[in-house]
Amino acid sequence: MSFDVYPALYLFAAACFILALKWMSAPATSRRGVITGEFGMLLAVVATLLRHEVVNYEWIAAGLILGSAIGVPLAMLMPMTHVPQRTAISQACGALASALIGTAEYFRQLPHGFTMGALVLETLLGFLTFTASLMAFGKLQEVLPSRPITFKGQNIVNLGILGVAVVLGGSLVLHPENTFIYPIFVLLALLFGVLMIIPIGGADMPTVIALLNSYAGLSACAMGFALDNKLLIIAGALDGSSGFILSIIMCRAMNRSFTNVLFGGFGQLQTTVAGQEARPVRSASPEEAAAILGDARSVVIIPGYGMAVAQAQHKIRELADILTKRGVDVKFAIHPVAGRMPGHMNVLLAEADVPYDKLIEMEDINGEMAMTDVALIVGANDIVNPAALNDPNSPIAGMPILDAYKSRTIMVIKRGMSPGFAGIDNELYYMDKTLMLFGDAKTFTASLVKELGSNHH
């Protein structure tokens, strides 16, 4: 009797999502991309509300209002350094939604065959991504220890739990009426999510967050199959492939395999090696460092997670400005895995008003490093560690690094001599041309700025 408009709106929404990703490719069009994505999502929600199956609006309205009330402050009040945590918690919400919908759908119709298979996949991925994202959030927020926690036989236990969950899921597909199995299946999926993240160190978070993003997308995709909804399939597949390709990029940037990231327990073995013998290093005061920086012709600043922790990005930009004014050529070198999520450093420096054409990717800047007067390393460690190139036994062997060691002078702003996240000692610190600038990244940079400012006239 009545003509349904929602399929047409869904089609438009899917087109919007595709355009959103297309426009995301360059900074000039990226904001248009977000607006298109928002519009697509609005179309999807409105179209769904218009469907004749939807008759009861109170609970929906309450959920939409409550969700917005949580979502707005989450987005607007989070400092930019906390973007990885926000992404993790938001991912947890999305995955939980997907898992609960699958659960409700299961108890509503106890479906058979293909639909049940899709539901099992949806809830498995949803629940495990939920707890895994919460764990990732805990590690990033440092509520939980961010070093990997490992125990003997961990991988066997983890895979065993996943295996049992999959078998139970399979049995549910064959006999959906065995509802008592379902809660066990859910518990195992939740447990696997927790155990999966425990052995993963903070430095591997960029890969893991990208991978969880992919899982959340695939869960939405499976929901699309269960509900026979093409829009969900398309949006889920876009998200799934995006997360997957990003985690591959991250793995490549570390010269590691997926298996190594997920099962490697990376970074807990070397902790005992560091700090056995105190080797001499050269350190410098802010005055000395400022004098060298002021006389340099070219300076490359290499930021790492330490810059984010110290919230030093604004002071770093001031330093870059003051050097530029004195005629120094200042650039920023960005390693793909610097920070705790893909592109983390770019966002922080953009927040501090560093123009993005000053942010140079690793492949493009490495050729210039030998001609650089000063490489200023701020809170980065493993991504400039020459052991990756020289020491085949190093845990980071083969990882592409920023060639800071080639520059004429190396300055490292660092709190103390403690090893980096992977717990590996860094040869760079002991080189003759290296000056260690001990102190908090923000305070030290501020004193550099002060020195250079007062020298100027």
Next chain:
Amino acid sequence: MNYEFGFYVFMLAAFLGFELIRKVSPLLHTPLMSLTNAIASISVVGAILISGEKDASTLSRVLGFIAVTAATTNLVSGFLITDRMLKMFKKREPAKK
């Protein structure tokens, strides 16, 4: 009920996703992740369908309500923070100052 068709849609969308994402500059990887994270909140569609049903059981209603809330949180915060980040990316120091 045509699953085969669904798989074709999935395959095409996944390939398209790979091609589109590969072109994204590493500069924008963080906003890209929050955008795709926001798009994954499309599960709000399923959540609305579950909660809005005519004779839904209490279980469905409660699960649906939590799902709508969680998906909306993901949706709203995902899109807002993506935009907030992208606003900060500037090519040169703005002329006015």
